[in-house]
Amino acid sequence: MEQPHVIVHPLPVQGHIKPMLCLAQLLSEAGLYTTFLITHHAQKRMANFPALTTQFPNIHFEFISDGFPDDHPRDVNSGFFSDIKIKTKPHFKQFLLSLKKKSENGFSPPVTCIIADGYVVYSFEVAEELRLPTFTFVSHGACFLQAYHSIPLLIQQCHLPFRDDNINYQIQCVPGLEGLLRRKNLPPVCLLNLEADNPSFQEHLKDILGMKRSSGVIINTFNDLEVQCLPHVATHFQKFYTVGPLHAFLNSKIGNDSHLVASHASLWKAEKKCIAWLDSQPLRSVLYVSFGTLARRSISQLLEFWHGLVDSGHRFLWVVRPDVILEEEGENVIIPEQLQVGAKENGYIVDWAPQEQVLAHNAVGGFLTHCGWNSILESIIARIPMICWPHTNDQNINTDLVCKVLKIGIELEAFNRSSVKSTVETLMGSKRKALQKSVDKFANCAQDGIGHGGSSNHNLEMLVTDIKKIKTEELKVHL
Structure with missing residues (x-):
């Protein structure tokens, strides 16, 4: 019997590439022929890509054009994430057709199925056209996924569009999200407050809810x-x-070098000198500060953050990339000296840091984060409590989950220097013990889940079994 062949295809941004690469390696370890498909542009930005192919020799790395010119900014403000549906689709289809010829000539097994990022909608459209089974990968949490799939219910019950401008209004009708769903926590398309029959709204909804047609949903949680939400969101899918x-x-399979996945697959080169700086700091004395890869700040x-951090008196390691600075009216994007050198005694500022290594360092005692899903999971595993300052997408509902339900972090209520100062003092001081107890509990649960007999381990085994059950001879089109 031929080896099952799985194509793993992420959205070409850092927070989606990394978890899907981890999944690809786990599938390879389980005996599947695994192809990891990314865009040429993403591959070119990976400074350490050759090391990645050496580290994972059993993964077959392949590349396609994203359909955009080399000088396209490919950011949230450029239309990139909506335009890929049209521009990347033909290149993806051509890649699959080229694999048909390779398999016919004996160079690779026929494709069994595609595991595609839920945001690369074109992959599902092409797979349906070629009658290939698909699985959807979800890079955010189950709560945000349930929020998406509650949109038809919210329309039915007249919660959408909003009847007033109270963005903190609590919505109580969604199973599994009781006490978690405020208007501000809904997916961004809802915040546009469009009428339900608006073509743009309907198209977006169709794309997201289309994942119900896949053979299953794989989620990094x-x-x-998310015990409150998971039983309800699971009912939407096969x-x-x-x-x-x-x-x-992945770390449990390959040892303590799993952080190399992040460093080799990173779209930014990490400043390793910050680890040496951490080595010289006292135990649990440093607050790590990073707002992710997409959010832009003025x-x-x-500067308000900088003053708040310095005024708190606590040591801090802060990631500030020049390309995330938002230009304000009448303001030149010139990085102030404070953000280039930090506080001479207590601060260290870098363009990019090896986050997993930083969080695992015994000098780090807290994490001020935008509350992206990868950062939450990495913080939990490292047993580090959080300060949450959300920006967009899933980050608002993640913040309420972290602070109100899990109680492993506190929210930064405002971005002025006094609020930053007091919140840092609270996390690193008076609330430290209680938050640490909670985060330790969930870290233990996570480790149990990936261990032998744990839920995540069992689910991965079930996924591999289900993929192996797909018989290529039953497909009407062999690729």
Whole structure:
């Protein structure tokens, strides 16, 4: 019997590439022929890509054009994430057709199925056209996924569009999200407050809800983390596999070098000198600060943060990339000296840091984060409490989950220097013990889940079994 062949295809941004690469390696370890398909542009940005192919020799790395010119900014403000549906689709289809010829000539097994990022909608359209089974990968948490799939219910019950401008209004009708769903926590398309029959709204809804047609949904979470929501969101899909935290799962298979996945697959070169700086700091004395890869902040906001961090008196390691600075009216994007050198005594500022290594360092005692899903999982595994300052997408509902339900972090209520100062003092001081106890509990649950007999481990085994059950001879088109 031929070896099952799985194509793993992420959205070409850092927060989606990393977890899907971890999944690809786990599938390869389980005996599947695994192809990891990324865009040429993403591959070119990976400074350490050759090392990645050496580290994972059993993964077959392949590349396609994303359909955009080389000088396209490919950011949230450029239309990139909506335009890929049209521009990347023909290149993806051509790649699959080229694999048909390779398999016919004996160079690779026929494709068994595609595991595609839920945001690369074109992959599902092409797979349906070629009658290939698909699985959907979800890089955010189950709560945000349930929020998406509650949109038809919210329209039916007249919660959408909003009847007033109270963005903190609590919505109580969604199963599994009781106490978690405020208007501000809904997916961004809802915040546009469009009428339900608006073509743009309907198209977006069609794309997201289309994942119901896939053979199953694979999600980077674990059962104990979202216990309130998971039983409800799972009902939307044929199969539902909780397999996270994927970075820790991979670490359990290949040892303590799993952080190399992040460094080699990173679209930015990390400043390794910050680890040497951490080596010289006292135990649990440093607050790590990073707002992820997509959110943009103004210079005035960043300076308020800088003053708040310095005024707190606590040591801090802060990631500030020049390309995330938002230009304000009448303001030149010139990085102030404070953000270039930090506080001479207590601060260290870098363009990019090896986040997993930083969080695992014994000098780090807290994490001020935008509350992206990967950062939450990495913080839990490292047993580090969080300060949450959400920006967009899933980050708002993640913040309420972290602070109100899991109680492993506190929210930064405002971005002025006094609020930053007091919140840092609270996390690193008076609330430290209680938050640490909670985060330790969930870290233990996560480790149990990826261990032998754990829920994530079992679900990965079920996923592999289900893929192996797909018989290529039953497909009407062999690729």
